[in-house]
Amino acid sequence: xxxxxxxxxxxxxxxxxxxxxxxxxxxxxxxxxxxxxxxxxxxxxxxxxxxxxxxxxxxxxxxxxxxxxxxxxxxxxxxxxxxxxxxxxxxxxxxxxxxxxxxxxxxxxxxxxxxxxxxxxxxxxxxxxxxxxxxxxxxxxxxxxxxxxxxxxxxxxxxxxxxxxxxxxxxxxxxxxxxxxxxxxxxxxxxxxxxxxxxxxxxxxxxxxxxxxxxxxxxxxxxxxxxxxxxxxxxxxxxxxxxxxxxxxxxxxx
Numbered sequence: 001x002x003x004x005x006x007x008x009x010x011x012x013x014x015x016x017x018x019x020x021x022x023x024x025x026x027x028x029x030x031x032x033x034x035x036x037x038x039x040x041x042x043x044x045x046x047x048x049x050x051x052x053x054x055x056x057x058x059x060x061x062x063x064x065x066x067x068x069x070x071x072x073x074x075x076x077x078x079x080x081x082x083x084x085x086x087x088x089x090x091x092x093x094x095x096x097x098x099x100x101x102x103x104x105x106x107x108x109x110x111x112x113x114x115x116x117x118x119x120x121x122x123x124x125x126x127x128x129x130x131x132x133x134x135x136x137x138x139x140x141x142x143x144x145x146x147x148x149x150x151x152x153x154x155x156x157x158x159x160x161x162x163x164x165x166x167x168x169x170x171x172x173x174x175x176x177x178x179x180x181x182x183x184x185x186x187x188x189x190x191x192x193x194x195x196x197x198x199x200x201x202x203x204x205x206x207x208x209x210x211x212x213x214x215x216x217x218x219x220x221x222x223x224x225x226x227x228x229x230x231x232x233x234x235x236x237x238x239x240x241x242x243x244x245x246x247x248x249x250x251x252x253x254x
Contacts, residue, residue, distance in 0.1 A: 002026075005059060005066040005074070007040060008033060015043050020051060020070060022059045035059075040073055045121060046114075051077040057086055078106055195228065202253055209253055213238075213246035225249045 004025040011017030020038035027033070037059065038051035056079040060066075066074055074080045085099040094102075195212070202210050212230055214221065222232070233248035 003034065003059065003062070003064040005037070005056070005064050005070045007067070007069055007073075011043075017041055017043070020056075020073060022064055025065075038073070038077075046117060049073050049077055051079055053077065053079050053082055057083045061086060078103060078110065081106055199251070199253065207253065210251045212249040212251070214249070215242070215244060215246065 002025040003022055005020065005022050006029070007018040008021050008023075008030050009016055009018055018040040019033075019036050020040060021033035022035045022037060023031070023033035035055065037055045038049070040050075041048040051073065056074055056077075060074075060079070060083040071080070082099065082103050085094070085102060088094055089096055089099060195210075198210050211233075212225065213236065225232070228251065230249035230251045233250055235245035236248050237245050
């Protein structure tokens with residue numbers, strides 16, 4: 001009966017797990033087998049291979065033929081090497097003690113190489129993790145900086161709006177309509193018309209007050225200004241208009 005050493009698939013979809021078996025070459029791949037001699041898990045890094053070396057050698061000595069994949073696994077674990085050494089004993093090339101000595105030395109060297117490989121894999125993982133953490137930290141710091149900048153911009157915008165509102169309020173409070181009637185137009189009724197116009201204009205513009213500046217300061221004019229609810233203020237000079245002071249009156253609008 002021709003015997004094959006091959007892989008039998010187990011595990012779940014996307015994550016296969018294999019048994020290494022000795023089976024009749026005429027049976028289906030995942031069908032009946034004669035003996036399970038090991039396992040192979042390709043899902044780990046590096047892949048995990050566990051072979052019963054002595055049982056594999058027994059099957060090889062009895063003529064079992066491994067498939068290409070199974071041969072690679074047997075070579076990886078030293079089963080082919082030990083089979084070669086056992087064949088050398090039959091031919092008288094060396095003793096059984098030499099088989100164990102040489103195989104043990106090979107296993108030790110193999111383990112050292114695997115440890116180096118595992119260390120490299122561990123270092124690569126550690127480096128990747130460190131890079132990921134550094135990238136995440138950089139992203140978090142950028143997000144924090146952007147958030148702080150956005151908050152600062154919003155606060156600045158609010159402060160600017162408040163300052164503008166305060167400036168407008170101050171300007172509105174300080175603004176007034178100024179009326180000055182030249183002496184040549186007095187006693188003609190024009191002053192009264194101009195005062196009416198100025199007060200109406202100030203109300204339309206929502207101004208706070210109307211101020212009257214005049215050269216005249218007689219009692220008759222004072223009574224007239226008071227009748228229109230004007231209050232006398234301090235005198236003021238406009239050097240570019242006159243060397244004499246202006247007498248100032250102001251009316252607070254309702």
